[in-house]
Amino acid sequence: MAFDIDMIKKVYAQMAERVDKAREITGKPLTLSEKILYSHLWDGSPNKAFQRGKDYVDFAPDRIACQDATAQMALLQFMQAGKKTVAVPTTVHCDHLIQAKQGAVQDLKRANETSNEVFDFLESVSNKYGIGFWKPGAGIIHQVVLENYAFPGGMMIGTDSHTVNAGGLGMVAIGVGGADAVDVMAGMAWELKFPKLIGVKLTGELNGWTASKDVILKVAGILTVKGGTGAIVEYFGPGAKNLSCTGKGTICNMGAEIGATTSTFGYDDAMERFLRATDRADIADEANKIRPYLTGDDEVYANPEIYFDQVIEIDLSTLRPHLNGPFTPDLATPVGQLGEKAKKNDWPIKVDWGLIGSCTNSSYEDLSRAASIAQQAVDKKLKPKSDFGINPGSEQIRFTAERDGLLDVFEKLGATIFTNACGPCIGQWDRSDRKGDEKNTIVHSFNRNFSKRADGNPNTHAFVGSPEMVAAIAISGRLDFDPMNDTLLNEDGQEVKLDVPVGLELPPKGFEVDDNGYLAPKEDGSSVEVKVAKDSERLQLLEPFQPIKDSELQGVKLLIKAFGKCTTDHISMAGPWLRYRGHLDNIANNTLIGAVNAFNKKTNFVKNQFTGEYGGVPNVQREYKAKGIKTIVVGDHNYGEGSSREHAAMQPRFLGVAAVLVKSFARIHETNLKKQGMLGLTFANEADYDLIQEDDTFNFVDIADFSENKPLTLEIVHKDGSKDTIKVNHTYNDAQIKWYREGSALNLIKKQNA
Ligand code: MIC
Ligand code: SF4
Numbered sequence: 001m002a003f004d005i006d007m008i009k010k011v012y013a014q015m016a017e018r019v020d021k022a023r024e025i026t027g028k029p030l031t032l033s034e035k036i037l038y039s040h041l042w043d044g045s046p047n048k049a050f051q052r053g054k055d056y057v058d059f060a061p062d063r064i065a066c067q068d069a070t071a072q073m074a075l076l077q078f079m080q081a082g083k084k085t086v087a088v089p090t091t092v093h094c095d096h097l098i099q100a101k102q103g104a105v106q107d108l109k110r111a112n113e114t115s116n117e118v119f120d121f122l123e124s125v126s127n128k129y130g131i132g133f134w135k136p137g138a139g140i141i142h143q144v145v146l147e148n149y150a151f152p153g154g155m156m157i158g159t160d161s162h163t164v165n166a167g168g169l170g171m172v173a174i175g176v177g178g179a180d181a182v183d184v185m186a187g188m189a190w191e192l193k194f195p196k197l198i199g200v201k202l203t204g205e206l207n208g209w210t211a212s213k214d215v216i217l218k219v220a221g222i223l224t225v226k227g228g229t230g231a232i233v234e235y236f237g238p239g240a241k242n243l244s245c246t247g248k249g250t251i252c253n254m255g256a257e258i259g260a261t262t263s264t265f266g267y268d269d270a271m272e273r274f275l276r277a278t279d280r281a282d283i284a285d286e287a288n289k290i291r292p293y294l295t296g297d298d299e300v301y302a303n304p305e306i307y308f309d310q311v312i313e314i315d316l317s318t319l320r321p322h323l324n325g326p327f328t329p330d331l332a333t334p335v336g337q338l339g340e341k342a343k344k345n346d347w348p349i350k351v352d353w354g355l356i357g358s359c360t361n362s363s364y365e366d367l368s369r370a371a372s373i374a375q376q377a378v379d380k381k382l383k384p385k386s387d388f389g390i391n392p393g394s395e396q397i398r399f400t401a402e403r404d405g406l407l408d409v410f411e412k413l414g415a416t417i418f419t420n421a422c423g424p425c426i427g428q429w430d431r432s433d434r435k436g437d438e439k440n441t442i443v444h445s446f447n448r449n450f451s452k453r454a455d456g457n458p459n460t461h462a463f464v465g466s467p468e469m470v471a472a473i474a475i476s477g478r479l480d481f482d483p484m485n486d487t488l489l490n491e492d493g494q495e496v497k498l499d500v501p502v503g504l505e506l507p508p509k510g511f512e513v514d515d516n517g518y519l520a521p522k523e524d525g526s527s528v529e530v531k532v533a534k535d536s537e538r539l540q541l542l543e544p545f546q547p548i549k550d551s552e553l554q555g556v557k558l559l560i561k562a563f564g565k566c567t568t569d570h571i572s573m574a575g576p577w578l579r580y581r582g583h584l585d586n587i588a589n590n591t592l593i594g595a596v597n598a599f600n601k602k603t604n605f606v607k608n609q610f611t612g613e614y615g616g617v618p619n620v621q622r623e624y625k626a627k628g629i630k631t632i633v634v635g636d637h638n639y640g641e642g643s644s645r646e647h648a649a650m651q652p653r654f655l656g657v658a659a660v661l662v663k664s665f666a667r668i669h670e671t672n673l674k675k676q677g678m679l680g681l682t683f684a685n686e687a688d689y690d691l692i693q694e695d696d697t698f699n700f701v702d703i704a705d706f707s708e709n710k711p712l713t714l715e716i717v718h719k720d721g722s723k724d725t726i727k728v729n730h731t732y733n734d735a736q737i738k739w740y741r742e743g744s745a746l747n748l749i750k751k752q753n754a
Pocket of ligand 1: 069096159160161162175302426574642644645674
């Protein structure tokens with residue numbers, strides 16, 4: 001039986017009426033995305049048509065998912081909200097804090113030793129507030145959600161950018177910062193700008209070496225890393241129906257890499273098969289009763305150009321397998337053309353590792369298709385030239401794959417089976433074969449391949465492909481290998497060719513698992529005590545942020561003027577710093593250490609205006625804080641792109657930064673700043689960025705009149721006493737200005753609950 005079936009039944013009971021109403025109000029047939037959005041309005045039944053890409057709308061998501069690296073801060077905040085339980089079904093998944101090194105058993109043991117304090121904290125908070133808890137080793141958040149919680153037509157939010165994976169089961173699932181999740185946990189609305197719609201029509205059928213992954217690798221090549229911004233990507237057409245449910249999940253998952261708000265597919269037979277195979281026939285039966293409401297209207301799919309803002313068409317029958325990379329997931333190259341490109345760009349041809357896993361590609365089907373290639377290597381006496389690492393997506397998948405002999409095939413090739421966790425995908429990889437920053441190449445089935453991501457080495461060239469292609473490339477050990485045309489020399493000196501991969505959509509003998517790693521919370525958790533040791537270096541209870549007084553916004557100093565790209569990684573790095581995700585004071589020591597100072601082009605080297613000396617950003621900022629002086633951070637375009645981590649807003653706030661003034665913001669980060677009671681501002685005139693000098697002091701002359709739709713005036717006093725007065729824009733509405741005035745959105749929730 002499915003989790004929370006009563007909640008799902010309730011959603012379905014309202015769906016038809018709300019969708020019909022939305023159709024009437026908008027006066028047109030509806031896409032699936034619109035059906036889900038209009039049936040999840042905070043105010044209930046729709047009563048007005050929203051403008052896509054313009055209107056801010058309050059939604060009521062059905063559920064929330066959090067992973068261990070972001071849940072710590074989200075739950076530390078929720079604990080302050082003064083609620084007895086979470087208002088909507090919520091789960092926590094331990095998957096980011098497990099390092100891949102020797103293999104599942106040893107690695108999990110080590111993680112439980114080194115991070116037990118954090119896991120225990122998450123477990124007890126979950127128990128106290130009615131949150132479902134998935135232990136370390138239970139699986140990667142998005143696979144576990146797809147197998148247990150996702151349902152067609154539902155809306156969820158999650159504190160991880162790949163929450164979008166659940167679109168594979170017909171949801172609108174969106175990645176958010178922890179404070180957004182806290183609002184919904186506390187029983188409040190969740191706000192989003194009504195998204196634009198991109199339609200992707202799929203025709204034909206996958207064949208040969210081409211996999212679902214290649215659909216999104218191709219789409220990423222077309223749309224690039226920014227092309228999906230502010231939009232939901234909706235897939236449809238006969239080709240969509242030919243894809244497995246987990247394959248659809250893969251495609252939606254990597255929608256995060258094109259900046260899309262989310263991606264989704266209409267309910268179909270493949271989803272029904274997946275629901276039944278994962279012990280959720282009850283959802284399938286309910287969904288079947290309202291089937292037309294769980295997909296886009298026929299007229300929309302017949303004439304997509306009328307109803308979507310943009311339409312892309314892909315013929316699966318002629319789509320070729322791709323490898324994307326290095327360093328960016330949108331650099332798409334069809335397999336077969338990579339050798340030439342690599343030679344031209346001096347990318348190492350020799351492949352050191354083939355890694356299969358991550359939330360993108362760790363389903364039973366993925367493992368079975370990759371295993372069919374691995375089996376051929378065994379049968380055809382091919383010794384793999386690269387190392388193999390496998391991260392199954394969940395314990396259910398691992399257990400079933402082991403039972404069915406799939407893992408055994410990889411082990412025969414010398415593969416290391418890592419924990420059911422993120423592992424190398426988030427830099428949790430103690431790579432033994434190479435230390436230092438040697439140039440090298442790896443291939444993997446993950447979603448992101450940014451510099452340093454997997455192993456911390458800026459010279460590791462990572463290429464993203466399907467699991468079966470990763471397997472073939474790893475066996476050949478060469479980036480230029482084209483399994484469709486090339487042969488390999490086996491141990492007997494014979495030329496052999498790999499046959500096309502074959503796989504199983506679902507395990508023929510059904511899924512099986514001994515202990516899936518789930519811990520249900522207590523019915524009444526009020527007696528559960530949440531322990532946080534006073535001297536802990538990993539966890540720290542939060543103190544409410546004090547509102548920033550208008551008087552403090554006179555005489556503000558410049559902390560850093562960031563030059564060029566400044567992502568959440570530059571503001572709050574991952575890797576070794578994941579350790580401090582629950583301790584604001586400690587993690588604040590990485591604040592902006594990756595940002596480039598516009599005045600000297602160095603990282604972590606800024607001027608203290610009082611002493612004239614240069615130091616690290618966190619140190620200099622702490623000196624200002626000690627003096628009670630507020631500061632400002634200045635930045636360029638798309639400031640805060642990348643992950644959903646709200647640490648990138650909380651850390652500067654904690655250290656005393658009052659305002660962030662940039663040319664433009666990434667969506668989640670701008671919201672995160674507002675939630676923490678800071679000023680997130682944009683230059684009314686972008687060229688004013690050039691006016692900012694190293695020794696500047698800022699006066700927010702009209703901050704007392706801070707109000708909706710009214711730009712603020714900023715007086716900049718330069719070292720020589722000369723002044724510039726500029727206008728700065730903001731997108732705060734009245735409610736968000738209240739967050740600012742209270743010190744944070746959370747302070748306001750607390751006040752309302754008091
Ligand atoms: C990622 O894939 O980059 C992460 C780690 O899952 C992040 C979340 C985080 O920073 O904890 C994400 O994608 O949101
Ligand atoms: Fe984990 Fe990687 Fe997926 Fe992020 S992208 S949730 S790090 S597996």
